[in-house]
Amino acid sequence: MEDLDGRWRDLNRLLARPGNIVGPGFEPQDEWIEFLxxxxxxxxxxxxxxxxxxxxxxxxxxxxxxxxxxxxxxxVSNLNRQFLFRMKDVGKSKAKVAAERVMERVQGVTVTPHFCRIEEKDRDFYEEFHLILLGLDSLEARRYMNQIACSFLEFDEDGKPDLSTIKPMIDGGTEGLKGHARVILPGITPCFDCTLWLFPPQTKFPLCTLAETPRSPAHCIEYVHLIQWPQEKGGEEFDSDDDTHMQWVYQQALKRAQQYGIQGVTLQLTQGVVKNIIPAIASTNAVVAAACTLEALKLVTLCSTGMNNYMMYVGTDGIYTHTAQYERDTQCLVCGAGVPMQVSPTATLQEVIDTLKESPALGGRHLRRPSISSGSSNLYMHGPLEESTRPNLRKTISSLVDGDGSILQVNDPGLAGPMRVSLQFRQS
Amino acid sequence: MRRRSEPREDLPHVTSRRWIALLDKRTLSIPHVPLRDRKYDRQLRIWGAHGQQLLESSRVCLLHCGPTGSETLKNLVLGGIAAFTVVDDAKVQPHDLGNNFLLDSSSLGKSKAQHVTTLLEELNESVAGSFVEESPSTLLETNPDFFLSFTLVIATQMIEPDVIKLEDLCHSLEIKLLVVRSYGLVGSLRASLQEQTVIESKPDNHVENLRFHKPWRELEDFAMSIDLATADDILHKHTPYAILLIQATKQWHATHGPELPQNAREKQAYRDILQSWQRRIDDVPIEEENFTEAIENSRKVFAPPGIGREVQMVLYDPKAMELDPRSSDFWVLAAALRDFVEGEGEGCLPIEGSIPDMWATTELFLALQRVYRDKAERDTAAVRGHLARRLASIGRDAAAIDAKTLRNFVKHAHCLRVVRWRRLAQEVAPGTCDAAALRQALGDEDTAANACLYLLLRAVDRFHTLHARFPGCYDGEFEDDVPLLKSVAVGMLAEVGLASGALVDDLVHEVVRCGTLVYNAMASTTSVFQF
Known part of the structure; x- marks a missing residue:
């Protein structure tokens, strides 16, 4: 190995020199590099x-x-920005190739790839990490990771988050010439579910427009994609990565458009509509990822003041950024200290569970086999403890918990992480 | 999951009819999408074929290939410029491996320009790379003709006196210049060229000029041809909102005079007209999508999009007012467009021809679309007439600007832009600098920190000229440089008659603390490109 002494000279200046614009309690020292x-x-x-x-x-x-x-x-369409990949890599795992390339280039770093869905890893896997960075393109995946990160969070008796249980998450997102970076400290800054309104709803066309009054090329394409394919292709599942499928949709949409006298159906548009393609360029990704990484470095070392808590970037007309301080939703199901639920103190645990399942506001429809605990005591558990906790189902809730305001923790295979419910006793 | 991207080489030899049939089905009926279009698909969806063509004809020169320069060029190479040349005389040192991803340990001690070029070339086989192992400032002194072959020069990590010289040269050669700097956790980006004219500026929040408030005869005739009172239910709920708004506006003028609704009460009265036309059951209006859309879009009547300030600036720019034989096509077109606006356009820009989707039957929507398209055609023809006269007046052939260029210009008339930049030399010289603007920026809470950093980034260059080093470059006693840098900055403020009070001490300290460090993530942040 070459002598790389002095490789971290520049980074070390940032981490070893005292400054006036730094995070609270920043300790400048040479050991940061070793630590990182x-x-x-x-x-x-x-x-x-x-x-x-x-x-x-x-x-x-x-x-x-x-x-x-x-x-x-x-x-192939990744190559205009995903600079770790080459033409010869087409078809290979992104995680594996990316890990290899970074290790080839930056000596001494270990990058471990996982070629799988995020749902295939359990909570223990995610618990290992001090910090999670998200480079995702869907709200669903973000919400899943959000539930995971927030699931580690614990609160003290006063409802204050236990700082040692915070799993920081930094999220980046881009769309064409725009992007955002945000820092999520569960319990401190808003989580995804606190600010779902930030994600605009997707445009969906009414089915009757597609079927009866198509007016645009997109209407013709969506008709073929959503209505004609299932009708004519029997049980064959549509695969947007299969060129022959895409071609069929394109040709049929073209036909339909001609029938109605609509212009503008192209293969490019067909792909865009069917796959909901988001335009993407290298420089937006570079800016957003850099902002995210810088926040990661600051969170770990405190070498500079951190972002609080959401930065938007717009590169359309000149360059514009704006940082906003969004607020937590104290009623948030995912990161809240406990969502209030009104129950009678004389209700049995079974009745409380039923109320929970029937409550859409508490995400009850996701519950399949809820296990309930309060503090360190298991009230009702599925699995090996089912038999021993079953008698509790008939006991009154007030005999099982500390009293008004107690927190129930709900675990369920339908939830990615535990849900906290704050009991509000009302006299019946 | 199946994925097919490249034509497969392992297909069996075509020996049976079955295979022929299969191949026919696969290849013959499928229009071939060129590899290039697939590779650039995600960006073509932003800037289109024309933007891509401009990018692919760019020849870029990069001065200094530290992380700032390497990252900037990386993003351009991925996008598909024609060619690049890297100019740097440095050898790769260990600290370069800690912040530059376009180097690896095998390059230690060797030419930085060469190694960055090699690794950049790997990113896109369509891009040709080359390098010159020389110092940019020397090259600028000894061989200015070197820059002639480029369309864009990206100067990174260069100090102010060199940038001023380079800008002079680039302006005289009409080469675009980008000046990029990253300095610790701070960076700056400066675009410089005399003038940039833009046809397709792709604004974010464009509202089509649908002329509901001022329909031309054919549009009004079409709108009035539908009688809502006698229409059957299907037609009633499929009459596009454009027609509803044009009819409502006509009725408004009949009852309220020539002024459009201004205040909340009048706007409500206008919306009441629309609501009074809705079909009812037991006097309760039934839900009709087209009426909901009409009420939502009524603001397009109240505040019709006029000619934006930036388009006005193009139309009445001295270069559009006074044409001469050397006028560029853009300015000749702008003059013809102004003739249209002042003539048959009656103060309006030409109709674009496209309309947004609205709830309607297919037939009604397409008929409406045709009314707009026909008008767009006629407007384009009118501009063409003005263009021919304008071309003749400066001794050019009437057909010197082709129909396609004209059509594109007219279609984008609402988003024309001209941008001109001030020269850095003028910006910084005490005689010409805008001290009032700087004073205001330093005094305003929202801009004070940025203005202070702007000044400090210039002050470190002045410091370099005075001391032959940057502040904070020695590890031991870096804080000794804080008062030195501050006195340089105070001196610069005094030169333009400003007091030193606006300088933020913490920022001075921060700039010194960061010394000359270049952090890759910051270098990436400044790597944005626009073209």
Whole structure:
């Protein structure tokens, strides 16, 4: 191995010199590099446009132990921005190729790839990491990771978050020339579910428009995709990655458009509509990933003041950024100290569980086999403890918990993480 | 999961009819999408074929290939520029491996420009790379003709006196210049060229000018051809909102005079007209999607999109007012467009021809679309007439600007832009600098920190000129440089008659603390490109 003494000279200046604009309690020291290289474990979720940039930035910020998870394989259309991939890599796992390339280039870093869905890893896997960075392109995946990160959070008796249980998460997102970076400290800054309104709803066309009054090329394409394919292709599942499927939709949509005298159906538009393609370029990903990585470095070392808590970036007309301080939703089901639920103190545990299941506001429809605990005592558990806790179902709730305001913890296979419910006793 | 991206080489030899049939089905009926279009698909959806063509004709020169330069060029190479040349005389040192991803340990001690070029070339086989192992400032002194072959120069990590020289040269050669700097956790980006004219500026919040408030005869005739009172239920709930709004506006004028609704009460009265036309059951209006859309879009009547300030600036720019034989096509077109606006356009821009989707039957929507398209055609023809006269007046052939260019210009008339930049030399010289703007920026709470950093990034260059080093470059006593840098900055403020009170001491300290460090994530942040 070459002599790389002095490799971290520049980074070390940032970490070893005292400053006036730094995080609270920043301790400038040479040992930070060693700490980043060997002690900290970070997880990068996604090895796409943002993921490639994040991995490079993390490795060059001194992080020595990085894991990356992505279920996707490399496509030609990735190559205009996912700079760790080459034409010869098309078809291979993004996570694996990305990990290899970063390790080739930055000596001493360990990047461990996981070629699978995020749902395939259990909570223990995610618990290992000090910090999670997200480079995702869907709200569903973000919400899943959000439930995971928030599931580690614990509160004290006063409803204050226990700081040692916070699993920090940094999220990046891009769409064309726009993007955002945000820092999620569960219990401190808003989680995804606190600010779902930030994600605009997707445009969906009414089915009757598609079937009866198509007016645009997109209407013709969606008709073929959503209505004609299932009708004519029997049970064959539509695969948007199969060129022959896409071609069929394109040709049929073209026919339909001609029938109605509508212009503008192209293969490019067909792909865009069917796959809901989001335009993407290298530089937006670079900017957003850099902002995310810098926040990661600051969270670990406190070498500069952190972002609070959401930055938007717009590169359409010149360059514009704005940082906003969003507020937590104290009633949030995912990161809240406990969602209030009114119950009678004389209700049995079984009745409380039934109320829970029937309550849409408490996400009851997701519950399949809820296990309930309060503090350290198991009230009713599925699995090996079922038999021993079953008698509790007939006891009154007030005899099982400490009293008004007690927190019930609900675990269920239908939830990615535990849900907290704050009991509000009302006299019946 | 099945994925097919490349034509497969392992298909069996075509020996049976079955295979031929299969191949026919697979390849013959499928229009071939070129590999290039698939590779660039996600960006083509932003800037289109025309934007891509401009990018693919760019020849870029990068001065200094530290992380700032390497990351910037990386993003351009991925996008598909024609060619690049890297200029740097440095050898790779260990600290370069800690912040530059376009180097690896095998390059230690060797030419930085060469190694960055090699690794950049790997990113896109369509891009040709080359390098010159020389110092940019020397090259600028000894061989200015070197820059002639480029369309864009990206100067990174260069100090102010060199940038001023480079800008002079680039302006005289009409080469675009981007000046990029990253300095610790701070960075700056400056675009410089005399003038940039833009046809497709792709604004974010464009509202089509549908002329509900001022329909032309054919549009009004079409709108009035539908009698809502006698329409059957199907037609009633499928009459596009454009027609509802044009009819409502006509009725408004009949009852309220020539002014459009201004205040909340009048706007409500206008919406009441629409609501009074809705079909009812037991006097309760039934839900009709087209009426909901009409009420939502009534603001397009109250505040019709006029000609934006930026388009006005193009139309009445001195270059559009005074054409001469050397005028560029853009300015000749702008003059013809102004002739249209002041003539048959009656103060309006030409109709674009496209309309947004609205609840309607297919037939009614397409008929409405045709009314707009026909008008767009006629408007384009009118501009063409003005263009021919304008071209003739400066001694050019009437067909010198082709129909396609004209059509594109007219279609994008609402988003024309001209941008001009001030020269750095003018910006910084005490005689020409805008001290009032700087004073205001330093005094305003929202801009004070940025203005202070702007000044400090210039002050470190002045410091470098004075001391032959940057502040904070020695590890031992870096804080000794804080008062030195501050006195330089105070001196610069005094030169333009400003007091030193606006300087934030913590920021001075921060700039010194960061010394000359370049952090890759910051370098990436400044790597944004626009073209």
């Amino acid at each position: 290289q060997h002690q900290v474990r970070v997880l990068c979720v996604g090895a796409g446009g943002l993921g490639c940039e994040l991995l490079k930035d993390l490795a060059l910020s001194g992080f020595g132990n990085i894991d990356v998870i992505d279920l996707d394989t490399i496509d």
